[in-house]
Amino acid sequence: MPESMTLTALTQDLKLALKDSTKVFDDTESSEQKQNYRRLIKTAIADMSRIVPCIRQGTLELIADEQFYDAPAGILIIKASHWGLPERERLQPWQPGYPRSLPVAVLEQSETTKIRLSPAPTASQIANLGSRYPYSYACQHSWADDGTTSLPEQYRESLLLRALAEAMRTIAIAKVSRNTSVKTSVGGVRQGEPSVLYMELMKEWRATG
Numbered sequence: 001m002p003e004s005m006t007l008t009a010l011t012q013d014l015k016l017a018l019k020d021s022t023k024v025f026d027d028t029e030s031s032e033q034k035q036n037y038r039r040l041i042k043t044a045i046a047d048m049s050r051i052v053p054c055i056r057q058g059t060l061e062l063i064a065d066e067q068f069y070d071a072p073a074g075i076l077i078i079k080a081s082h083w084g085l086p087e088r089e090r091l092q093p094w095q096p097g098y099p100r101s102l103p104v105a106v107l108e109q110s111e112t113t114k115i116r117l118s119p120a121p122t123a124s125q126i127a128n129l130g131s132r133y134p135y136s137y138a139c140q141h142s143w144a145d146d147g148t149t150s151l152p153e154q155y156r157e158s159l160l161l162r163a164l165a166e167a168m169r170t171i172a173i174a175k176v177s178r179n180t181s182v183k184t185s186v187g188g189v190r191q192g193e194p195s196v197l198y199m200e201l202m203k204e205w206r207a208t209g
Contacts, residue, residue, distance in 0.1 A: 057136050060133040079137055
């Protein structure tokens with residue numbers, strides 16, 4: 001795990017970028033200060049999937065005529081289904097065993113997130129193609145205080161920029177400051193209203209994708 005991605009290291013650099021605005025987040029108990037910066041970083045990490053997709057592999061254990069299956073935690077979208085593709089590559093459409101109609105995986109949101117296969121796999125399909133349904137999906141990046149993360153370290157500056165934007169959003173909502181200044185690794189020192197800086201920083205952050 002990279003030391004530069006720990007809560008301590010990220011908080012230190014975020015404080016440097018916030019300059020005098022740190023008082024908004026430091027004017028609390030020591031334990032609350034840590035949670036303030038952790039919240040900014042966690043929000044930034046969750047949003048990083050918009051410019052740096054986190055792609056993982058999953059597998060469903062198929063049951064004949066069953067459409068609904070549990071989805072993995074944090075799933076955003078299903079990118080691709082791979083069930084039956086080896087057979088399609090190996091066989092010609094006119095050959096016996098060629099899978100013509102395969103179930104399509106889509107997300108269903110209700111009380112819990114489910115993966116729905118349409119149409120449901122049949123017993124015959126499972127016998128021919130196997131009961132394991134492999135697929136790839138996009139999810140939110142994970143991060144822990146000790147630096148364990150799915151986000152590549154090369155995107156650290158982009159992460160800090162997003163966290164800085166979130167800090168400006170927090171200050172703007174709280175209405176604790178009409179004018180503030182921040183320091184970014186790209187644009188240097190900037191001054192202005194927190195709401196304006198938030199929009200500028202978000203525009204710059206999106207451009208890093």
